[in-house]
Amino acid sequence: xxxxxxxxxxxxxxxxxxxxxxxxxxxxxxxxxxxxxxxxxxxxxxxxxxxxxxxxxxxxxxxxxxxxxxxxxxxxxxxxxxxxxxxxxxxxxxxxxxxxxxxxxxxxxxxxxxxxxxxxxxxxxxxxxxxxxxxxxxxxxxxxxxxxxxxxxxxxxxxxxxxxxxxxxxxxxxxxxxxxxxxxxxxxx
Numbered sequence: 181x182x183x184x185x186x187x188x189x190x191x192x193x194x195x196x197x198x199x200x201x202x203x204x205x206x207x208x209x210x211x212x213x214x215x216x217x218x219x220x221x222x223x224x225x226x227x228x229x230x231x232x233x234x235x236x237x238x239x240x241x242x243x244x245x246x247x248x249x250x251x252x253x254x255x256x257x258x259x260x261x262x263x264x265x266x267x268x269x270x271x272x273x274x275x276x277x278x279x280x281x282x283x284x285x286x287x288x289x290x291x292x293x294x295x296x297x298x299x300x301x302x303x304x305x306x307x308x309x310x311x312x313x314x315x316x317x318x319x320x321x322x323x324x325x326x327x328x329x330x331x332x333x334x335x336x337x338x339x340x341x342x343x344x345x346x347x348x349x350x351x352x353x354x355x356x357x358x359x360x361x362x363x364x365x366x367x368x369x
Contacts, residue, residue, distance in 0.1 A: 182209045182227045186243040189214040203205030204346050205307060215243065215250040225251065230284040233277075248289055252280045308350045310342060325351075 183201075188194040194212050201210055211227065213220035228234060236244040275290045311333055315323060319330035325347075328334075336342035 182211055184224060184247075185210060186238070186247060188220070189216055195253040200345075204342060204349060207309065213247075216248050221250055225283055228280075228285045232341040233286040233288065235288045235290065237290050238292060242292060244292070245289055248278060248287060251287075252278075252282060255348075256279060307353070308346065310332060311347065311350050314342065318320055 185194065185198065191197065198210050198212055201208060203269065209227075211220075211224060213224055215221070215236075236248070238244055275288055278287050278289055311325075314332045314336050315325070317332035318325070318328065320328055323331050323333070325331050325333040331345070333342065337344060337347055
């Protein structure tokens with residue numbers, strides 16, 4: 181999976197954001213692009229495998245439909261003018277499968293969203309592999325990495341071997357899942 185960060189032209193320090201994400205999630209494949217930069221559009225086309233289907237998801241006004249318009253010309257996705265703050269406007273109202281004949285690739289263009297939330301358990305082995313690996317060495321199999329003795333995760337944090345930002349993100353995600361499971365029984369896994 182490739183995560184595409186659109187509108188790099190609006191963020192002069194986008195490389196710092198990419199570096200921070202890569203530090204937190206080293207296994208992620210990130211590509212920062214701009215629809216005004218032909219080189220970045222070519223780089224995107226190179227990661228799209230022929231005869232496959234991709235899904236464009238993102239917040240409202242992120243530029244998903246504008247990107248589709250730049251990648252191929254046979255279909256013109258409806259877009260609105262950009263607002264004064266350089267943010268796009270919510271335009272797409274339904275999902276649509278679009279074929280890119282030049283690269284023999286399909287894309288599903290989806291409506292934007294305001295935020296992502298889930299009631300399903302996250303795959304900690306993917307997002308938080310360093311923490312999950314360390315947790316195997318904790319004294320207790322149900323260690324919460326908080327006040328338990330002989331916690332390998334706490335020891336790695338104290339020794340500077342584990343990034344505090346990644347651990348904070350881990351705790352945030354686990355706390356959110358716990359809160360959601362308590363709110364509604366139907367959300368429990």
